[in-house]
Amino acid sequence: xxxxxxxxxxxxxxxxxxxxxxxxxxxxxxxxxxxxxxxxxxxxxxxxxxxxxxxxxxxxxxxxxxxxxxxxxxxxxxxxxxxxxxxxxxxxxxxxxxxxxxxxxxxxxxxxxxxxxxxxxxxxxxxxxxxxxxxxxxxxxxxxxxxxxxxxxxxxxxxxxxxxxxxxxxxxxxxxxxxxxxxxxxxxxxxxxxxxxxxxxxxxxxxxxxxxxxxxxx
Amino acid sequence: xxxxxxxxxxxxxxxxxxxxxxxxxxxxxxxxxxxxxxxxxxxxxxxxxxxxxxxxxxxxxxxxxxxxxxxxxxxxxxxxxxxxxxxxxxxxxxxxxxxxxxxxxxxxxxxxxxxxxxxxxxxxxxxxxxxxxxxxxxxxxxxxxxxxxxxxxxxxxxxxxxxxxxxxxxxxxxxxxxxxxxxxxxxxxxxxxxxxxxxxxxxxxxxxxxxxxxxxxxxxxxxxxxxxxxxxxxxxxxxxxxxxxxxxxxxxxxxxxxxxxxxxxxxxxxxxxxxxxxxxxxxxxxxxxxxxxxxxxxxxxxxxxxxxxxxxxxxxxxxxxxxxxxxxxxxxxxxxxxxxxxxxxxxxxxxxxxxxxxxxxxxxxxxxxxxxxxxxxxxxxxxxxxxxxxxxxxxxxxxxxxxxxxxxxxxxxxxxxxxxxxxxxxxxxxxxxxxxxxxxxxxxxxxxxxxxxxxxxxxxxxxxxxxxxxxxxxxxxxxxx
Numbered sequence: 001x002x003x004x005x006x007x008x009x010x011x012x013x014x015x016x017x018x019x020x021x022x023x024x025x026x027x028x029x030x031x032x033x034x035x036x037x038x039x040x041x042x043x044x045x046x047x048x049x050x051x052x053x054x055x056x057x058x059x060x061x062x063x064x065x066x067x068x069x070x071x072x073x074x075x076x077x078x079x080x081x082x083x084x085x086x087x088x089x090x091x092x093x094x095x096x097x098x099x100x101x102x103x104x105x106x107x108x109x110x111x112x113x114x115x116x117x118x119x120x121x122x123x124x125x126x127x128x129x130x131x132x133x134x135x136x137x138x139x140x141x142x143x144x145x146x147x148x149x150x151x152x153x154x155x156x157x158x159x160x161x162x163x164x165x166x167x168x169x170x171x172x173x174x175x176x177x178x179x180x181x182x183x184x185x186x187x188x189x190x191x192x193x194x195x196x197x198x199x200x201x202x203x204x205x206x207x208x209x210x211x212x213x214x215x216x217x218x
Numbered sequence: 219x220x221x222x223x224x225x226x227x228x229x230x231x232x233x234x235x236x237x238x239x240x241x242x243x244x245x246x247x248x249x250x251x252x253x254x255x256x257x258x259x260x261x262x263x264x265x266x267x268x269x270x271x272x273x274x275x276x277x278x279x280x281x282x283x284x285x286x287x288x289x290x291x292x293x294x295x296x297x298x299x300x301x302x303x304x305x306x307x308x309x310x311x312x313x314x315x316x317x318x319x320x321x322x323x324x325x326x327x328x329x330x331x332x333x334x335x336x337x338x339x340x341x342x343x344x345x346x347x348x349x350x351x352x353x354x355x356x357x358x359x360x361x362x363x364x365x366x367x368x369x370x371x372x373x374x375x376x377x378x379x380x381x382x383x384x385x386x387x388x389x390x391x392x393x394x395x396x397x398x399x400x401x402x403x404x405x406x407x408x409x410x411x412x413x414x415x416x417x418x419x420x421x422x423x424x425x426x427x428x429x430x431x432x433x434x435x436x437x438x439x440x441x442x443x444x445x446x447x448x449x450x451x452x453x454x455x456x457x458x459x460x461x462x463x464x465x466x467x468x469x470x471x472x473x474x475x476x477x478x479x480x481x482x483x484x485x486x487x488x489x490x491x492x493x494x495x496x497x498x499x500x501x502x503x504x505x506x507x508x509x510x511x512x513x514x515x516x517x518x519x520x521x522x523x524x525x526x527x528x529x530x531x532x533x534x535x536x537x538x539x540x541x542x543x544x545x546x547x548x549x550x551x552x553x554x555x556x557x558x559x560x561x562x563x564x565x566x567x568x569x570x571x572x573x574x575x576x577x578x579x580x581x582x583x584x585x586x587x588x589x590x591x592x593x594x595x596x597x598x599x600x601x602x603x604x605x606x607x608x609x610x611x612x613x614x615x616x617x618x619x620x621x622x623x624x625x626x627x628x629x630x631x632x633x634x635x636x637x638x639x640x641x642x643x644x645x646x647x648x649x650x651x652x653x654x655x656x657x658x659x660x661x662x663x664x665x666x667x668x669x670x671x672x673x674x675x676x677x678x679x680x681x682x683x684x685x686x687x688x689x690x691x692x693x694x695x696x697x698x699x
Contacts, residue, residue: 072368156243170232177222182282
């Protein structure tokens with residue numbers, strides 16, 4: 001039975017892969033060319049980089065829901081792990097600790113730069129948040145930051161702030177005619193505000209996905 | 219028409235996202251009252267949306283003001299409005315129920331993150347019903363799936379975690395198949411807007427789009443727990459706390475069915491006819507197998523969960539019967555609404571019976587008729603809808619389905635519908651019969667908050683009375699762009 005199931009699975013997988021290759025080889029040219037449309041409207045988007053324009057303006061609605069997905073992932077993790085007591089940080093190598101102390105200001109600077117750069121070149125809140133989260137993981141591994149137990153009020157505020165700011169901006173812009181309809185003049189400022197909030201919250205959420213789990217294991 | 223900043227469609231998504239975030243901020247176990255107030259408001263918004271729709275017709279809310287294909291459109295029409303109404307009605311009743319259920323000392327721990335999870339779940343459902351963009355729909359599916367997995371796990375027991383893990387794996391695999399399909403569609407046409415895709419698909423059908431349709435529909439059927447993808451549903455819905463089971467069984471599986479229907483009627487209309495017979499056959503198998511398992515189930519919530527597998531089968535019977543007169547479509551949507559209300563009532567009632575007897579077995583129900591008569595009445599009323607007896611909405615749905623089968627001369631489906639009704643009567647009466655037996659000497663009953671009983675009753679009564687107002691629902695459904 002087990003061998004039969006495995007054989008069927010492999011067969012279906014191979015058939016799907018072959019069909020995909022054939023389908024992609026004979027794919028016709030797309031009728032609609034969206035990158036051109038994006039370039040056309042870039043000037044009204046408030047930012048100069050097309051990826052940021054798509055993520056925060058043209059398809060900002062997707063991004064708002066994606067941020068909710070990340071917050072929800074953390075919430076589900078908390079549900080699975082239950083409330084654990086705080087765990088003391090592990091002792092670590094003094095060399096690693098020294099390096100982590102030196103690296104931290106650079107990490108924060110790097111995150112700030114990525115946030116700022118998002119407006120006109122590759123970068124933005126997700127990248128900046130990931131760098132911040134990496135900093136928190138480094139501190140934990142070096143024994144300078146204890147793993148997290150159940151989140152306190154201040155941490156919960158930090159985790160939700162970016163999402164709530166984004167949601168508030170989306171709803172406030174309803175007066176313009178639709179959700180997230182930025183007035184072209186203030187679009188740049190509002191996008192920076194959203195991205196700043198997201199950098200902090202995404203950093204904490206991504207760090208939490210590591211620190212809450214280590215807290216549980218220890 | 220209302221002013222832009224009051225657009226009920228937008229607030230139906232913003233509001234649940236907001237209270238979900240605030241409930242998390244408020245801390246473990248908090249947020250019940252906020253949720254109930256907000257859900258009452260959402261119900262008012264959905265009613266306003268339906269009134270506007272009747273007055274001015276279907277419309278589009280272009281998020282960001284760009285319009286498809288550059289931006290994302292929300293689409294408000296009859297089908298989405300009916301499902302939004304169902305969702306808000308069931309959610310508000312279950313929120314009141316859940317507040318009482320989690321106040322019980324044995325279940326307080328389960329409420330730790332229940333409210334924010336429920337908020338995200340309802341926001342995802344509302345966003346899904348309104349979205350008219352294939353990629354945005356993927357994001358709502360992710361949000362919905364993750365919230366549902368979190369809710370299955372709130373109980374924290376080993377069985378619940380195992381069920382949640384299995385559900386997560388199915389949900390992720392299905393989402394992955396759907397996303398692969400979206401990528402193929404984007405590659406073939408350069409857009410993911412459903413409205414823009416319609417004429418493009420009609421004009422040209424490369425192999426990639428056939429593959430995409432197959433992947434997306436199979437993924438969504440797995441999420442809807444259509445036979446033979448039903449294996450994850452009974453453990454997930456059967457082991458979660460009662461308010462969670464009710465939310466998942468009444469609403470969440472309907473969201474992916476709604477999407478199958480949207481794709482089948484919309485961009486994939488020209489492809490659907492080839493697979494219609496297969497979808498119907500799987501639906502028929504689900505009805506027979508699910509009902510049979512419900513007849514044999516030892517645990518009450520397993521019985522109700524298997525009944526969901528069976529009742530979802532009826533939804534797929536409509537595909538071989540879809541014609542221009544819209545009978546089968548009306549039957550499918552009526553069945554969605556009727557089953558949503560009745561299944562929420564059955565799980566709510568099952569939760570009360572479990573609290574009262576302290577057990578989850580059908581056998582342990584002996585004597586409950588004298589202790590919680592209102593709940594048992596609710597169980598019976600909801601059972602009328604599930605069996606499809608007049609005047610319930612379930613009857614109306616099955617009647618329309620038989621009518622559609624007669625008109626298209628496909629007699630075989632009628633036998634399945636009648637057999638399903640008889641089997642349903644079998645498992646509903648099995649519970650009722652046990653409840654009216656005399657309680658054994660040593661049995662003890664725990665008092666149950668009255669509001670739990672009333673909420674089960676309200677939902678069950680709604681599922682029966684809806685049959686009398688079926689015409690309004692059908693009229694609303696007829697409003698298309």
